[in-house]
Amino acid sequence: MTNMIEILTSDYGVHLAILVSLYLILAQSLNLTVGLGQLFNLAHVASYAVGAYATALLSTEHSASFTVCVAVSISLCAAFATLLGAISLRLTTDYFAIGTLAFSAVVSALLINWKSVTHGVLGIPGIPRPELLGIDFYDNGNFLALIGIFAVITQAILYCLYNSPCGRSLRALAEFERAAASLGKNTRRTRNIAFCVSSAFAGLAGSFFSYYLNYIDPSSFGLGEMVFILTIVIVGSPGSFGGVIGATLFLVLLPEPLRFLDISSTYLGPMRQLLHALILFGVVWWKRDKLFPQRRTV
Amino acid sequence: MLELSDIFVSFRSAHVLNGISCSVRGGETVGVIGPNGSGKTTLFNCISGFAPCRKGTITLRGERIDHLEPYLRAQRGLGRVFQNFGIFREMSLLENIQLALESRRDTSAGFLPWSKRTRETIERSMTFLKDVGLDGKAREKASSLSGGQMRLLEIVRTLALGSDLFLLDEPTAGVSPRMKEDIAQSIRNLQSMGKTVLIIEHDITFIQKFCDRIVVLEEGRVVLDDTPERVRSDERLQEIYFGRDDRSARP
Amino acid sequence: MLSILPQLLVNSLITGSIYALASAGLALTYSLLRILNFAHGHIMMLGAYCFLLFYGQLELSFPTAVLYSTLCMMAVGFVMLRIFILPFVQSSTLLPFITTIALGTILECAVSMIFGVNVRSFPSSASSNSMEVRGVYITPFQCAIVVSALLILGTLAFLVHQTSLGRKVRAIAENRSAAESLGISVTLITYGVCILGTLLGAYAGILVGYETNIQPTMGSSYSIKAFAAMVLGGLGNIWGTVLGAYILGLIENLSIGLDFWGYSLPAGYKDAFAFLVILGVLLLRPHGLFGTRSRAT
Numbered sequence: 001m002t003n004m005i006e007i008l009t010s011d012y013g014v015h016l017a018i019l020v021s022l023y024l025i026l027a028q029s030l031n032l033t034v035g036l037g038q039l040f041n042l043a044h045v046a047s048y049a050v051g052a053y054a055t056a057l058l059s060t061e062h063s064a065s066f067t068v069c070v071a072v073s074i075s076l077c078a079a080f081a082t083l084l085g086a087i088s089l090r091l092t093t094d095y096f097a098i099g100t101l102a103f104s105a106v107v108s109a110l111l112i113n114w115k116s117v118t119h120g121v122l123g124i125p126g127i128p129r130p131e132l133l134g135i136d137f138y139d140n141g142n143f144l145a146l147i148g149i150f151a152v153i154t155q156a157i158l159y160c161l162y163n164s165p166c167g168r169s170l171r172a173l174a175e176f177e178r179a180a181a182s183l184g185k186n187t188r189r190t191r192n193i194a195f196c197v198s199s200a201f202a203g204l205a206g207s208f209f210s211y212y213l214n215y216i217d218p219s220s221f222g223l224g225e226m227v228f229i230l231t232i233v234i235v236g237s238p239g240s241f242g243g244v245i246g247a248t249l250f251l252v253l254l255p256e257p258l259r260f261l262d263i264s265s266t267y268l269g270p271m272r273q274l275l276h277a278l279i280l281f282g283v284v285w286w287k288r289d290k291l292f293p294q295r296r297t298v
Numbered sequence: 299m300l301e302l303s304d305i306f307v308s309f310r311s312a313h314v315l316n317g318i319s320c321s322v323r324g325g326e327t328v329g330v331i332g333p334n335g336s337g338k339t340t341l342f343n344c345i346s347g348f349a350p351c352r353k354g355t356i357t358l359r360g361e362r363i364d365h366l367e368p369y370l371r372a373q374r375g376l377g378r379v380f381q382n383f384g385i386f387r388e389m390s391l392l393e394n395i396q397l398a399l400e401s402r403r404d405t406s407a408g409f410l411p412w413s414k415r416t417r418e419t420i421e422r423s424m425t426f427l428k429d430v431g432l433d434g435k436a437r438e439k440a441s442s443l444s445g446g447q448m449r450l451l452e453i454v455r456t457l458a459l460g461s462d463l464f465l466l467d468e469p470t471a472g473v474s475p476r477m478k479e480d481i482a483q484s485i486r487n488l489q490s491m492g493k494t495v496l497i498i499e500h501d502i503t504f505i506q507k508f509c510d511r512i513v514v515l516e517e518g519r520v521v522l523d524d525t526p527e528r529v530r531s532d533e534r535l536q537e538i539y540f541g542r543d544d545r546s547a548r549p
Numbered sequence: 550m551l552s553i554l555p556q557l558l559v560n561s562l563i564t565g566s567i568y569a570l571a572s573a574g575l576a577l578t579y580s581l582l583r584i585l586n587f588a589h590g591h592i593m594m595l596g597a598y599c600f601l602l603f604y605g606q607l608e609l610s611f612p613t614a615v616l617y618s619t620l621c622m623m624a625v626g627f628v629m630l631r632i633f634i635l636p637f638v639q640s641s642t643l644l645p646f647i648t649t650i651a652l653g654t655i656l657e658c659a660v661s662m663i664f665g666v667n668v669r670s671f672p673s674s675a676s677s678n679s680m681e682v683r684g685v686y687i688t689p690f691q692c693a694i695v696v697s698a699l700l701i702l703g704t705l706a707f708l709v710h711q712t713s714l715g716r717k718v719r720a721i722a723e724n725r726s727a728a729e730s731l732g733i734s735v736t737l738i739t740y741g742v743c744i745l746g747t748l749l750g751a752y753a754g755i756l757v758g759y760e761t762n763i764q765p766t767m768g769s770s771y772s773i774k775a776f777a778a779m780v781l782g783g784l785g786n787i788w789g790t791v792l793g794a795y796i797l798g799l800i801e802n803l804s805i806g807l808d809f810w811g812y813s814l815p816a817g818y819k820d821a822f823a824f825l826v827i828l829g830v831l832l833l834r835p836h837g838l839f840g841t842r843s844r845a846t
Contacts, residue, residue, distance in 0.1 A: 165397075168396060168400070169400075172389065175387070179378075183401055183455070184370075184372035185397070186367075
């Protein structure tokens with residue numbers, strides 16, 4: 001027992017708490033599109049990457065302040081989401097999935113190849129920790145407080161959004177689009193809002209990711225990451241607010257014991273991904289009839 | 299109230315509606331009947347905006363609505379009750395009504411779940427549910443309702459939207475015979491509130507009780523448009539339903 | 550600039566042939582089941598590694614290696630269909646997409662744990678001396694790629710459009726339950742066609758291994774490229790997809806080969822360009838260059 005407390009208050013415990021906060025923001029915002037809107041959004045990690053790179057570039061090359069970085073990351077992601085939404089939100093399910101997948105593929109190809117800006121696979125080192133209101137967040141404990149506050153605010157906003165008129169319309173049109181339209185709901189606008197908000201929060205998470213690691217490279221924003229966030233939402237059951245919080249805690253902490261086993265680091269990454277993929281498949285198998293109810297059309 | 303003139307609708311090469319003209323006065327109840335495939339549901343889809351019309355105009359209270367998107371038509375007072383239940387089964391009864399109230403222009407919806415305006419919306423939703431006797435199930439999922447209850451909920455939801463023109467697509471389909479009278483009662487309520495109602499129905503004896511007029515469609519054209527008594531006794535109705543040569547079979 | 554054009558066209562034909570073989574299998578599966586199989590690129594990768602294992606590492610003779618790889622990939626195709634796709638088809642069209650993403654990840658992790666993450670290539674046996682025909686360089690192996698692709702796709706076209714088996718396949722693609730009520734053994738044909746698609750994918754993977762090189766992470770990028778070809782041709786349209794694959798090859802090669810106003814794109818942007826094509830097509834012609842509105846929604 002004392003052992004547990006030692007772990008939780010140690011640097012390692014703080015590190016895990018920061019990771020949990022980060023993924024809470026990411027997963028709950030993906031839940032808005034994948035869960036409530038039943039939009040199979042595979043561009044979430046692309047937004048995460050855009051947010052992370054925006055913050056990294058602004059703070060290293062222009063030494064911009066925390067507020068500026070976060071604001072730019074969020075608005076850049078919202079802008080990208082508006083653009084992508086205009087192309088793909090009017091499409092049917094399959095095409096929407098392919099369109100968002102293509103967008104994230106474009107983003108990751110740009111991260112690797114646009115070397116003059118993103119430094120390619122070398123990544124961007126030396127991202128300074130933020131300072132706000134005279135407090136610096138160089139210490140991980142302080143940083144945990146900052147990201148924790150933001151994670152709680154995000155959860156609160158998204159909770160209100162889920163139960164707001166907009167969230168209700170989103171759920172309604174996911175179930176039966178025509179009935180929602182004949183209740184006077186602007187289906188296109190509702191979807192666009194959801195897509196934009198979801199992407200903006202992914203940008204926020206990206207911003208914190210760069211600040212926390214001080215170094216980012218394209219490998220953090222691959223398909224594996226997308227699979228992980230998707231697994232969180234699906235394990236937590238799409239559309240359920242509490243479920244996603246629980247699943248975040250469970251899945252972020254689950255592979256940690258692997259660290260203490262004597263496994264060489266070349267196997268550790270693949271083994272984690274393998275674990276996530278197996279859990280994803282298992283949950284889909286187990287809940288296949290409930291996950292995505294068939295949409296109704298007349 | 300509603301004016302349709304010369305409406306043509308086609309999907310790919312199939313012509314579904316071929317020049318429908320019809321006008322409905324405010325407060326009137328009009329039945330729409332016709333054999334399967336005569337274009338009844340397509341006519342409703344065209345009025346509510348889901349089936350674009352190739353030619354022709356739709357006017358609601360003097361305003362052209364044929365170029366508007368479905369949700370804008372709904373906001374102008376067009377209420378639609380779907381044939382295969384348009385309620386949201388994954389949501390609670392209360393949320394179904396809330397959705398409708400939040401679309402009204404005269405109510406501003408609250409964002410926060412505990413705000414005063416949200417509470418007001420919930421209270422108003424409860425009064426609507428009480429009217430149809432479903433307030434006891436307000437927090438349950440709508441999928442727990444029977445067919446008849448779903449239909450009642452959908453009608454009262456459209457009422458909460460503030461519509462004054464109701465398009466009811468086969469309101470008795472999938473409803474147990476015992477509940478049919480409840481549906482009839484709620485249609486009479488709509489009439490007493492001065493709402494305009496269009497009903498698609500197979501059962502002519504069910505609708506002739508409260509229709510002022512009956513429109514008969516065949517192959518996307520209006521064949522008959524008259525009072526229920528005269529439509530019932532008209533020979534053309536028999537022809538449409540039973541073929542031209544077999545006049546001995548009467549309903 | 551124009552002098553390099555014939556070479557670019559030939560290169561496009563080679564790339565296009567590989568893409569066509571890869572995406573034909575995907576399009577066949579889509580047309581029968583209306584599902585997007587994300588693991589198709591990983592199947593290509595696995596096919597290539599299978600062949601590498603039997604031919605490169607166990608040093609079996611070429612025909613034996615081919616035979617063993619074929620058997621292996623047939624088994625993989627069967628397992629994929631039986632466990633990862635068919636149980637979910639009834640519930641929602643999205644679920645097989647998710648499960649095949651999981652399958653793709655599983656294959657990628659397994660292969661990188663067994664073979665390592667490094668880039669591999671096949672021991673080249675065929676003479677790699679390129680021939681020059683009117684200023685265009687091409688190796689005999691590249692000729693073989695193009696010819697074999699045309700032969701395979703031609704046979705496929707003959708099977709689908711001229712034989713009774715093909716009529717059954719088209720009937721299932723059009724209306725599954727109607728085909729079933731006509732006494733067509735839907736399940737058997739689905740298995741047969743999808744395993745054929747797996748073999749085509751694996752063959753394309755082996756060609757990639759000979760032409761360039763392979764690595765465990767190549768799967769998803771080939772999956773997305775095959776999706777690009779499908780989107781170009783319209784989902785479910787097999788010949789549209791094959792044509793889309795050649796167009797994709799053309800776009801990729803032209804985008805990096807030609808210079809635009811003195812500025813040419815670096816080779817790394819090739820992939821980004823292919824994916825941009827998807828977005829462009831979705832924006833302008835959402836149902837493919839040759840497709841009408843798809844039936845399935």
